[in-house]
Amino acid sequence: MTNSSMRKAANDDNAWKALYHKDFTLEQDSVTPTNGWKAYYAATRAIVNINTEFFNIVRDKSLPAMSHFWLNADYVKCIHASGELFSGIVGFN
Known part of the structure; x- marks a missing residue:
């Protein structure tokens, strides 16, 4: 468990937006995620990870x-x- 200030900081939408732009792209400036930047970050991270795994499998030719x-x-x-x-x-x- 964390205190309420820590929880508030961890769920701050502006912090997640800044982290998204740091880790991915600044081309998303016009995007307003429906479920907030934290969820958008998590979804984008999942897509990047699965794409990396997929292309490694293709590279390795692993049926x-x-x-x-x-x-x-x-x-x-x-x-x-x-x-x-x-x-x-x-x-x-």
Whole structure:
């Protein structure tokens, strides 16, 4: 448990906005997050982390790890950087 001043500081929207701009980008100046900057920071951090993990798996060509991210279903589509569309399980060359 923390005291109320510490809790207030940890949830201060301006502090989270400053941290967001420090860690990510200043191009978000016009954004007003619906759930506040703390939630926006957490969501952006989660996306950055999962993207990093995904690209490490692709770099390592790990099919077992890729199955963690890729749902094997006909409605799942992947568009390669070349523009080629893939469906289902795709092997690495």
